[in-house]
Amino acid sequence: MDVVDCIFDELGFWIPCAEIVQVTEPLVVLLRVVDGEKPAMGYIYEGMDRAKEAIRSIYVGVEDKYRPIWDIIDRRWHNQLHRPIHAAAYYLNPSFCFRADFKADEEVLSGLYSVVQRMVTDTTATLLEMDAFNNASGAIFASQLCKEGQTKLQPDRWWQMFGPSTPNLQKIAIRILSQPCSAFGCERNWSMFEHIHSKRRNRLSVERLNDLVFVHYNLRLRTRQILDDDSSPITLEEVDPESDWLTESTDPVFTDEDLEWVDQANREAEAATMAEEEDRARSGTTPMAT
Structure with a gap:
């Protein structure tokens, strides 16, 4: 009877269940992106921010409600998951970087600079390239075709097509944005x-x-x-x-x-080993110890 009473208790069971589903859905969406087929390194940072904002909207901005959940997410995010490469990937993703609401705060820039210093030797040239990318200057970055590709191509492919004028930054961006994010x-x-x-x-x-x-x-x-x-x-x-x-x-x-050739190769190797042992037995020699 306890199970039956629990199932029929709308206030004590089903309403909390609905709340749990609402809270976890934004996180499931992010996990779906991470565990998908496409390289998702450039979307982790933005996806985490969106998930937290979605959770806050569920509680209509009441901090006492959403803050404990945020604290749990932040502990896992900062202690185990968050790395400078995520911030750098966010900055180098053209679908985010060129938006009007893009925010390159201290955390993002710190992560970007940390990655750049580790991956390049010519930092002076790379800084000039970063300035050209950030301001969308130059014949390629300022072209209409380049702007259209920002939201129509995968980030790493966008850099392959439109990044030759900034070779150092292009190399960094492709290496980062083409990375998978899960096991x-x-x-x-x-x-x-x-x-x-x-x-x-x-x-x-x-x-x-x-x-x-x-x-x-x-x-x-x-x-x-x-x-x-x-x-x-x-x-x-x-x-x-x-x-x-x-x-x-x-x-x-x-x-x-399909793997029959593996078995055939093993049989041939075993036959060769047996033939070698027989030859040694006839000649009265023994294999040298290794």
């Missing part, structure tokens, strides 16, 4: 590892096994890039937290038939 790719790597290291192939050397995982996973990435070559940027407003992201599954990319 989702590693999880797929593990599934590939398990598929190759089966009962039939449990005698593979560690080096050979790592090489096979590296080659096959990169083949998969290349195939997906060709089949799904979407250059559109991430749009935080259009992320659907109710999609099947949390329950999606990944089918094996390679079947046992």
Whole structure:
């Protein structure tokens, strides 16, 4: 009866449940962006700010309500997640940097300068390039085509197309903005590892096994890039937290038939080893200790 009473208690059960869903939805949206297929490094900083603002709007700006939740988020964000690279990626993302409401506060600029100092040697030239980018000056940055691409291309691709006039800053931006932000790719790597290291192939050397995982996973990435070559940027407003992201599954990319050549190579290696041992036995010699 206690369970039944709890379920039928609207004030004590369902209203708090609805509040929990409202509060966690902005964070789920951010997790969806981070764990997606596209490089999301340039969206983490802005996404976190939007999530916090969405939580504050739920409580209509009543600080006693939203502040404890903000404190929990800030502790996790600042102690474990937030790094200068996130601020630098936010600044270098053209879809944010050229907006009228863009705010390059002390935290953002401090993170940007920290990353620049670590990644370049010619800081003088890079500072001049940063000034050109910030003011959208020069024939390329000031062009209409460049302005249209700010919201229509992924940030790293935008820099590939419109960043040649600032080569040092272009190199930094592409390296940062093309980075993934989660371990989702590693999880797929593990599934590939398990598929190759089966009962039939449990005698593979560690080096050979790592090489096979590296080659096959990169083949998969290349195939997906060709089949799904979407250059559109991430749009935080259009992320659907109710999609099947949390329950999606990944089918094996390679079947046992696809990896038959691995088994054949192992059989040939074993045959060669046995033949070598037989030759030693006939000649009465023993293998040298290593």
